[in-house]
Amino acid sequence: MGWVQASRRGRFGPTSNNSPLKQDGKVVTHVEDVDGARGQEDDITKRSSSSTTGTGTSTSTSTSKQFPFAPESLSDDALPFIPKEAVLERGKQSKKTLRDQGNNHDGEGKQEDNKDNEHWIVxxxxxxxxxxxxxxxxxxxxxxxxxVGEDCSWQFWRLHGKNIMEQYGRALRVGRTEGIKNRFVEPVRYVGLSKLGDDGW
Ligand code: HEM
Known part of the structure; x- marks a missing residue:
């Protein structure tokens, strides 16, 4: 049944060796500067401590998840609403555990150790x-x-098409939210002149 099962089977086979992209022997950091996440973390801590609704205990077992995977047939509008504060708090917890494990964006960590974490993105x-x-x-x-705990819409859409969202992303939906910000401003896209009409527009 869809991605979830495929994921358990190891959908991507040999490519799923937990290795990030590499070039010239170095891990390719993303254009969005993944290390910048540390700066955001403080921000998240501040924001979420001011008003947090909490999300209960977070575990990765599908039976006890407060927000389990939504059926793929469910429309986005019908997804359960997750308050912004809950998303930020979840991101904070996730980052804390990663940091405690010495696994905060610094390399190829052992994600199987993070059983008590849920890594949410928006x-x-x-x-x-x-x-x-x-x-x-x-x-x-x-x-x-x-x-984790952040919006990454434009980064996602620059690297993936709608088909990837439908084929793989849809099964990972747990809810909808509002007000989660992207920590990076999207760089301007330039359109090639050849794509413009005769009048230049
Ligand atoms: C719902 C979340 C996501 C899903 C389901 C997803 C899925 C995928 C899939 C299926 C591919 C393989 C594409 C292909 O082979 O053509 C891929 C590649 C990739 N994804 Fe994601 N992705 C997600 C989130 C992200 C995010 C948030 C980022 C970074 C901001 C990211 C960065 C990349 C990169 C760098 C590649 C490799 C692209 C390449 O090899 O050309 N992904 N992703």
Missing amino acids: IDDIVFDCSDFISEHPGGQQVILSF
């Missing part, structure tokens, strides 16, 4: 639980981990 106000998926992600774990 794309277009939809919350995705990437806890199990990160070890299968062809782009590596770190790019996703660097955005």
Whole structure:
């Protein structure tokens, strides 16, 4: 049944060796500077401590999840609402555990140790639980981990098409939210003149 099962089987086979992209022997850090996540963390801590609703205990077992994976047939609008504060708090917890384990964006950590964490990211106000998926992600774990508890919409859409969202992302949806910000301003895209009409527009 869809991605979840595929993920358990190791959908991406040999590419799913928990290794981020490498070039010239070095881990390719993302254009969005994954290390910048540390700065955001303080911000998140401040914001979430001011008003947090809490999300209860977080575990990765599907039976006890407060926000389990939504059926793929469910429309985005029908997803359960997860308050911004809960998303930020979850991101904070996730980052704390990663840091405690010495695994905060610094390399190829052992994600299987993070059983008490759920790694949520936000794309277009939809919350995705990437806890199990990160070890299968062809782009590596770190790019996703660097955005836990944050919006990464434009980064996602620059690297993936709608088909990827439908085929793999949809099954990872756990809810919808509002007000989660992207910590990076999207760089301007330039359109080639050849794509413009005769009148230049
Ligand atoms: C719902 C979350 C995500 C899903 C389901 C997902 C899925 C995928 C899939 C299926 C691929 C392989 C694409 C292909 O082979 O054509 C891929 C590649 C990749 N992803 Fe993601 N991804 C997610 C989030 C992210 C995020 C947040 C980032 C970074 C901001 C990211 C960065 C990358 C990169 C760098 C690649 C490699 C691209 C390449 O090899 O050309 N992904 N992702």
